[in-house]
Amino acid sequence: MLAATLVFAAVIVFLILFDWNWFRGAVGRLASAQLNREVVIQGDLRVHPWSFSPKVEAYGVRVAQPDWAPKTGDQAGRPMAKVDRIAVQIKILPLLKGEVILPLLAVDRPDVRLLREASGRANWVFGNPNAPKKPLKLPAIQHFIINDGQLRYEDKQRDIFFNGMVSSNEQATGDGRGKFVLEGKGQLNRSPFTAMVTGGPLLNISPRRPYPFDATVDAGPTHVTAKGDITKPFDLGRFETQVSVSGPDLNRLYALTGLTLPNTPPYKISGHLSRKDERFDFQKLVGRIGDSDVSGDLFVLMGKERPYLEADLQSKRLDFDDLGSLVGAAPATGRGETASAGQKVEAGQRDATQRLLPDATLQVDRVKAMDAKVKYRALAVNAPNLPLKKVRLDLTLDKGVLTLDPIAFSFSRGDLAGKIRLDANPKVPRTDLDLRLTNAKLEDFIPIKSGGQPAIEGGVMARAKLTGYGNSVHRAASSANGQVTVVSPKGEMRQAFAELLGVNASKGLILLLSGDNRQTSVRCAVADFTVKDGIMRSNQIVADTGVVLAKGTGTIDLQNEKLDLRIEGQSKKPRLVRLFIPINIKGPFMAPKVGLDTSGAVTQGGIAAVLGTLVNPLAAIIPFVTGGGAKDADCASLVAGARGDGAPVKVTQTTPAKVKN
Numbered sequence: 001m002l003a004a005t006l007v008f009a010a011v012i013v014f015l016i017l018f019d020w021n022w023f024r025g026a027v028g029r030l031a032s033a034q035l036n037r038e039v040v041i042q043g044d045l046r047v048h049p050w051s052f053s054p055k056v057e058a059y060g061v062r063v064a065q066p067d068w069a070p071k072t073g074d075q076a077g078r079p080m081a082k083v084d085r086i087a088v089q090i091k092i093l094p095l096l097k098g099e100v101i102l103p104l105l106a107v108d109r110p111d112v113r114l115l116r117e118a119s120g121r122a123n124w125v126f127g128n129p130n131a132p133k134k135p136l137k138l139p140a141i142q143h144f145i146i147n148d149g150q151l152r153y154e155d156k157q158r159d160i161f162f163n164g165m166v167s168s169n170e171q172a173t174g175d176g177r178g179k180f181v182l183e184g185k186g187q188l189n190r191s192p193f194t195a196m197v198t199g200g201p202l203l204n205i206s207p208r209r210p211y212p213f214d215a216t217v218d219a220g221p222t223h224v225t226a227k228g229d230i231t232k233p234f235d236l237g238r239f240e241t242q243v244s245v246s247g248p249d250l251n252r253l254y255a256l257t258g259l260t261l262p263n264t265p266p267y268k269i270s271g272h273l274s275r276k277d278e279r280f281d282f283q284k285l286v287g288r289i290g291d292s293d294v295s296g297d298l299f300v301l302m303g304k305e306r307p308y309l310e311a312d313l314q315s316k317r318l319d320f321d322d323l324g325s326l327v328g329a330a331p332a333t334g335r336g337e338t339a340s341a342g343q344k345v346e347a348g349q350r351d352a353t354q355r356l357l358p359d360a361t362l363q364v365d366r367v368k369a370m371d372a373k374v375k376y377r378a379l380a381v382n383a384p385n386l387p388l389k390k391v392r393l394d395l396t397l398d399k400g401v402l403t404l405d406p407i408a409f410s411f412s413r414g415d416l417a418g419k420i421r422l423d424a425n426p427k428v429p430r431t432d433l434d435l436r437l438t439n440a441k442l443e444d445f446i447p448i449k450s451g452g453q454p455a456i457e458g459g460v461m462a463r464a465k466l467t468g469y470g471n472s473v474h475r476a477a478s479s480a481n482g483q484v485t486v487v488s489p490k491g492e493m494r495q496a497f498a499e500l501l502g503v504n505a506s507k508g509l510i511l512l513l514s515g516d517n518r519q520t521s522v523r524c525a526v527a528d529f530t531v532k533d534g535i536m537r538s539n540q541i542v543a544d545t546g547v548v549l550a551k552g553t554g555t556i557d558l559q560n561e562k563l564d565l566r567i568e569g570q571s572k573k574p575r576l577v578r579l580f581i582p583i584n585i586k587g588p589f590m591a592p593k594v595g596l597d598t599s600g601a602v603t604q605g606g607i608a609a610v611l612g613t614l615v616n617p618l619a620a621i622i623p624f625v626t627g628g629g630a631k632d633a634d635c636a637s638l639v640a641g642a643r644g645d646g647a648p649v650k651v652t653q654t655t656p657a658k659v660k661n
């Protein structure tokens with residue numbers, strides 16, 4: 001008995017006097033093997049075993065960078081992490097039930113440097129880099145302290161840089177219970193950044209009860225608030241929260257989320273966000289983007305080679321200029337319109353340069369960084385000067401190829417629908433566009449009235465099939481190749497305007513000035529262009545009316561955004577006095593000028609001969625526009641008229657100096 005007592009006493013004395021620093025090397029080597037990089041404890045290793053909650057303290061802990069880390073620059077020679085002191089306390093009795101509860105986790109003056117290369121390799125990934133990624137999972141912590149933490153985060157893959165401070169502690173509250181506070185602040189991509197997470201007191205935390213929290217994040221002008229619960233503390237792979245997000249542009253959320261979101265006007269959206277492992281669900285999303293409402297559901301799958309987003313969204317009323325932000329166009333900035341400060345500057349530059357096609361650069365790396373499938377519907381549209389009623393977009397993004405199929409706009413009468421495909425994988429991105437306008441009406445797009453009646457009316461159909469190369473809308477248009485065709489198979493227009501297609505000054509001007517509202521038929525009108533290297537060259541521009549046959553030639557320069565068109569008319573009826581002067585339409589898209597060419601003679605040829613030249617072109621043009629399905633698209637009356645009526649009297653006339661009455 002005495003011997004046993006002496007042995008027990010000797011063990012107690014040994015443990016009391018034992019120097020735990022003898023194990024520093026062994027602990028460092030064990031940690032190095034687990035993390036696959038060097039871990040060193042340079043200071044003391046202290047153990048306090050005589051408790052149901054034993055405590056371990058390590059001083060001067062250093063975790064080295066991986067072998068591939070930069071050997072030059074401001075990161076050279078600096079460890080991934082260095083910590084003045086780490087203190088951990090664990091409860092013994094809950095371990096018997098399989099629960100890990102830490103009464104204390106304290107980290108003094110940590111300096112952590114996180115780095116991810118453009119290839120995606122990251123220094124915070126330990127062990128096998130190809131192993132499935134899992135969300136961070138911490139045990140329940142009853143007292144969590146970070147004193148004077150420094151954090152530097154450089155992500156070359158996502159072009160993100162953060163440098164700031166992190167701290168946490170518990171603060172007293174008015175009810176005497178206290179609250180947990182985790183705070184970070186610094187610079188994110190050269191913009192101010194602050195984040196604060198507050199929660200209930202940690203003292204009574206249990207892994208069997210949800211832990212409530214509130215969070216706010218301000219990243220430059222982007223503001224995020226959240227209120228929810230961590231389902232099982234502190235398994236960060238499972239939580240439920242109500243989130244509100246606002247900012248000048250959804251695209252700026254990339255730094256916070258890693259998701260490639262479209263450019264938008266200022267927005268404010270909210271909804272219920274939940275996480276279950278690598279799946280994030282954002283349900284009952286509601287809010288506004290620009291001057292448009294938006295609602296719906298979406299989810300994101302992480303942990304794959306690329307994040308995957310799927311969404312089903314709709315707007316009860318879409319403000320059409322908000323949609324232009326998707327292709328880099330600044331929204332309208334007039335009174336009552338919503339636009340960020342940067343977008344107002346872009347709009348000013350657009351107006352100053354008189355450019356219509358956006359030149360905002362496509363973020364190619366971001367397009368290739370995720371996959372997506374999005375459905376969007378606008379049930380009503382606010383589009384001044386356009387008879388637009390509904391919008392439908394189905395978008396897929398797969399391995400760097402973005403497809404809109406269909407992209408569809410429903411007008412009061414008629415539809416514009418088709419497919420756009422953008423391949424961001426080549427060195428120079430390629431865009432293919434094929435859009436058709438069907439069953440539309442001219443009077444809806446040319447709302448000019450005379451005496452309460454439309455100045456021109458009738459059906460219209462069109463098709464644009466183009467391929468372009470470049471990383472912006474303007475650059476793709478500047479290199480475009482393909483065909484653009486517009487056809488009006490039959491209709492009516494005010495006779496005065498038909499006479500002016502010439503211009504027949506002796507007839508058209510008199511009718512126009514006198515307010516004569518007589519109508520004449522439009523048997524067929526065609527504008528067909530071949531597009532090569534961004535230049536649209538006319539193949540056929542013809543309008544066959546009851547009184548005048550108008551023909552046109554010219555080009556439309558998509559790169560410089562300029563028009564250069566010429567229209568000449570021939571009367572179908574003999575006139576005692578005729579003055580036919582060609583019309584020139586020249587200048588930038590945003591401000592073209594219409595002028596008369598009075599420089600010389602206009603030769604009046606045979607109408608039938610002119611119409612006859614359209615037989616073969618129409619045979620190719622009409623199927624291109626209609627696909628062979630439209631009943632009234634063959635312009636057959638135009639060709640039949642040429643064959644049946646014969647040619648009127650041919651007159652060659654030199655433009656007189658003055659008009660004689």
